Amino acid sequence: MRGSGRLHHPPRYAALLKPSSPSFSHSSWLAGSRSDPDAYIGYVFLYFYGLERRLMLQENVPDADAVVAEVRRLLQVYGGNGSFKRYAGELLSAYQLKSAQLPEKLDLEVEENSYEIPIMLKVALGIRVRSGDAIEPDLLLAYVLADPETRVRTPARRAQTLLRQLFAEAVEKQYPNGMRVPAAGVRKLKVNYRACSGTFDLEIRPFGGDLPDITNRGEPIGGARRIFDDCTDRLDDYSRMLGRSEGLKPTLAAVAQLPLGLRVKNCEELPGQPLSQLQELSNDGALISIRQLAVLAGMEPDKIAARAKQKDLSGILAAFGYGNTADPSFSLKSAKPDELAMVFGLEREAEANLEPGDHYRPMLLSIMLGMVIAFADGLLHPLEERRLFGKIDEAPGLSRDERVRLKAELKVCAADASRVADWTKRIGDVPEDRREDLADELVAIAVADGTLHAREVSQLEKLFRLMDLDQNSLYLRLQGSVAPQNRPRDGNDDLPLVIPAGIQPPSIPVSPAPPRTPATRVDVSRLEAIRRETRSTSSVLADIFLDEAEPPIELQPAIEEIENGDAPFDGLERRYAWLLLQLIEQEAWTASDFERLVRGADLMPGAAKQALNDWSLDRFDELVLDGEDPVIVNASLFSETTPQSPSLTVSVEGMSA
Template sequence: MFLYFYGLERRLMLEESPPDADGVIAEVGRLLQVYGGNGSFKRYAGELLSAYQLKSAQLPEKFDLEVEENSYEIPIMLKVALGMRVRSGDAIEPDLLLAYVLADPETRVRTPARRAQTLLRELFAEAVEKQYPNGVRVAPAGVRKLKVNYRACSGTFDLAIRPFGGDLPDITNRSEPIGGARRIFDDCTDRLDNYSRMLGRSEGLKPSLAAVAQLPLGLRVKNCETLAGSPLRRLQELASNDALISIQKLAELAGMDPDKIAARAKQKELSGILAALGYGHTADPSFSLKSAKPNEPAMVFALEREAEADLEPGDRYRPMQLSIMLGMVIAFADGLLHPLEERRLSGKIDETPCLSRDERVRLKAELKVCAADASRVVAWTKRIGDVPKDRREDLADELVAIAAADGTLHTREVSQLEKLFRLMDLDQNSLYLRLQGSVAPQNRPRDGNDDLPLIIPAGIRPPGIPVSPASPRAPAPRVDISRLEAIRRETRTTSSVLADIFVDEAEPPIELQPATEEIETSKGDARFDGLERRYAWLLSQLIEQETWTASDFERLVRGADLMPGAAKQALNDWSLDRFDELVLDGDNPVIVNASLFSEATPQSPSLTVSVEGMSA
């Protein structure tokens, strides 16, 4: 084949205006199609065609910018294209500049640039236009002239070619613009690094939402349009319809492994993927009380814009979230979330200052999720101690207003209010004083219903609720305190029946062995291989519950003769080595990633310690 090629080469380059030149060029093109897989032949054939175009002054209208990366030297026609821009004073367009960078022997072309060539070209063009708003231009003054010396593939002759009579600039020996262009190229490659890495984990290098979410901001949404199954459209439908979806299915939609979504770190990763595409969900562990179970329903909602970093709650979000959830506890006390109660809670979210638009939308979404499952709000009563003392009176006013919002006051609502007042260390009598402004004194109905009708503003008439609009001239109604006391006594009588639903069970004390002078050990638990026995014992106690207050965590750790900070670091180092995830997260509360041990057979290592301030 090469001997045949030598003849074609001599025909084109050594004969002046050969009559069959077009046929010879076509034959070289045919050979390229057949033997183009041979890198050496491909290079020689390409140089022959380029040299003949220069020799015959038959330059193409559009230059082929598909170049081999890291060439031994810059291709002839690329030099010619650059020289023509410099000679005419035109700007070097981004695609030509990128071809120059790729062909330069000193350019390091990394994997992201190979995997995502189309995205790289788009990013590169955008960056060049931003850095050079007037285009990349090179003054021809002082630039050497292009000299082309064609060396035959056969090695039997050399031929000097002077394009345009030897008056074409050659900028390939200058430090600019190649230096600036290479810096832009390297920066664009870095911006595609996370996308390339995520793409490499997928089967067949198929992109997913998880991969597209790693792209720079302007490229994410439009690159989702070509994904199989239209996952972004599915997210839009979920958000528009306020539909519920399990965390496991949401992870699958995002292109993650649904079987690993129980881990807190994976749930945070899922939240980051959705946020990067402009969506949030109610099970985000940065905002929720605890990690969600894989089959736990969540609601997707649209954010104001695509996030460039992981979302974190603002200073006012946590107090407002706790206030809303405690309001839900009261609203659900009578077994039903009334539309007027829901309106009251939603209005409170709208009226609260210092909340961002996305935080308001998130709280309303949480309100809807809890409305579908009342059991979700019960755990929030354990966090009532987080309410600052100077905010408890205001919260008490709001809770009473929520209880009265539906036009009736149920004895179970009074019971819940009494409980929350006790937990906030508020005077019980202040509860009844607050109720005076809400409840109208009326006789108990004879149908067995123990609801107390309220006077509510005219114009709001919820169906099925007895309402007595107050006369504008009548004095303010007052409550019969003795009657409320009777209701309270009756409430205590029935509370034993309702306790399982509306009263949190006391958390079981941490069971420890009687104190001894030395640490006893037993056979190790396979779940904790690689841990010292006292660390293994500590971890076996910690995974019994998902969260620990800072004080309880410290007492438990010190009871094992360990320092809290050092113990937390040691357990997390061990967990990262074994599971590639943290086992402990947060400071107050300390969150335990117990899902790491869910598939292991429990076999608690025994350790006898004495813990000051805790029951043994």
């Protein structure tokens, strides 16, 4: 502050007469532009006293408009001083009342918890009461804020715009026809203006003393204050979340704490448009890591590994109508930060954290065990996926959102087969009275693509053991599992059993094959007819069990070594090579002997016959097996004139399917 001395507040003119007074500095300030914001505020008050007397004590002031304009200018420069701001505002209001020059629109910006209700606020309220008009929400809120008894908490200060919106909605809901106060019995407004200088008082009677004053009554201020407090409470969570963000800048996590009607609108100006990104992720079915999802929501990505934080993340997304597959309330375990998840749309925005219904977890376990079977062959076939989707659609007791969530879980697992491995550990959670039904469904999934893979059979056997179900019941189910709509539409009514490379019985001895004779031209149409015949439905999985009463077939001893040459079984997996080596020892086999021999190789009759004939057609353009009972073996394809093949020694023992 400038000047050689200081005036006491409130400053007095008499102080200027003292020898040590800073009169020169005050005079310099008056002579200047009176716009220095660093000037001593006492100089401003002394100048203001003169303007106050001119407006309030003189009648018909010719330059009144200029004086009013000067007071407003001083407010802009020195309004940072609370005392000056209050006194200058009261002067302007009092002059408007005295001169009956009310503005078309009253200024409703008030200081909270004023010492008393501002004059113009009283006037605005009185005008509405006298005319019978409703008190609009903004005016009512200004009244509440200015009342000395109102407690204004941090959320109301931190989110003023949102508070105004909530307050207006609440008032309109509680008073659909507007808040009106009857004028009868209300005292009249009297304004007693006490000068800032303390040198005079002036009584003003607005509108001839006929303006009601409701500021001394218990209502409407009591009801309005209750609405205000309720709106402040509804902003508590938003205010706390906003306080954690850098620079008090709103994030998706903060906006999610707002009441439902304010969320979407207040997301429009968030940096990066996170709500639009969520919508794109949901529409595209795209995958995103949990860490990236946390960044999108405005959370700290380094802390998202904690289960509680993942639950918070899910709550934030649900507040805008989105779910995610990493929600720990629905998942088997917490996700790792870099683990991928899928975002999907919910039926509506959620007001609280989502929780699964009674039917969700059993169905999730059933679906995931189905995925274990579907992935046993290393590939989720579209028909298998369709079967699982259909199971979800038909499941009773699930909500619309739970069905969407299950399908999203399935898609995420389809992108990463390793996610389903842990579900076999939960098979003990399947109730005993549900295990037979689950077994039926697992078999149906295994054959949904029209192909029964050996790994699928092996995985089914494992699950049946874990559920304490009879292994024989698995084979009975497999026998009747292939429905016509699941079979290939190429004339092949059999269900092929596919044995992948790497799953082969070790040490199968293969005898030397005769030299290959020149290929004979065949009737292609007749060959196709024979081929279809060998794939008849009756041999799909017929009669799984062996008749214990029939004597076992004695297998030929393994040939320890075959000399080098062209391999007659080239391209044939070892278990089939071993089986074919046994079959070519006879020209014909009865159906029962053929079945026992095939099962001795841990294969199924229909599928084995098809596999051998397919290989033979590709290699020799002829069938190696023909007929049903007996089964004729075309051993001439392996005559002794065939150059000898390299030795192939395999042990029959320990052969696995």
